[in-house]
């Protein structure tokens with residue numbers, strides 16, 4: 718794989734901004750491996766995200782996220798699509814920045830709503846008024862997202878366009894290192 722040995726790329730941002738979809742395409746373009754933290758955690762736990770939340774609680778899920786970042790994935794050559802809440806718990810922002818290039822995808826609440834509606838993988842949005850929940854959670858998380866990753870907006874932009882933007886950012890960051 719051509720990107721083997723290169724610093725990891727971590728995609729962060731709110732649920733539905735496109736981390737998984739963009740990450741898969743970015744990894745292909747960069748010839749790097751692709752790992753989705755939500756998927757990796759489901760493999761370790763042997764159950765779905767919604768089952769982990771229901772049976773073990775959110776705190777256990779956050780522990781699994783920490784283990785994934787600390788020891789659960791290769792140190793180089795990987796594009797990691799992070800779960801929406803992964804950078805939020807204490808210490809994670811600095812840890813991600815140490816480990817690689819962090820890019821944060823953004824989208825407006827209406828866009829997020831349209832992209833996430835009816836998906837059972839996002840138990841936090843499985844509430845009576847998901848729009849309100851998105852706005853609240855976003856306001857809480859935005860400062861952390863902004864200080865952790867280089868921002869890329871995705872509203873009205875297709876996946877290929879977002880991928881080529883990130884490719885340029887990554888090359889620039891490698892030159893600066």
Ligand SMILES: Nc1ncnc2c1ncn2[C@@H]1O[C@H](COP(=O)(O)OP(=O)(O)OP(=O)(O)O)[C@@H](O)[C@H]1O
Nearest residue numbers: 732733734735736737738800801832871874875876
């Ligand atoms: N730029 C884009 N334009 C149009 N649709 C998009 C774009 N990015 C992602 N999508 C679509 O939006 C949906 C949500 O994207 P995705 O699952 O990649 O989000 P995510 O950030 O990984 O969310 P989560 O944090 O919950 O895992 C998918 O159906 C995806 O194909």
Ligand SMILES: O=C(O)C1=C[C@@H](O)[C@@H](O)[C@H](O)C1
Nearest residue numbers: 732755800801802838839840
């Ligand atoms: O934003 C969040 O806290 C979450 C996002 C998803 O990717 C999953 O990691 C899970 O549903 C929690």
Ligand SMILES: [Mg+2]
Nearest residue numbers: 736737755798
């Ligand atoms: Mg995802």
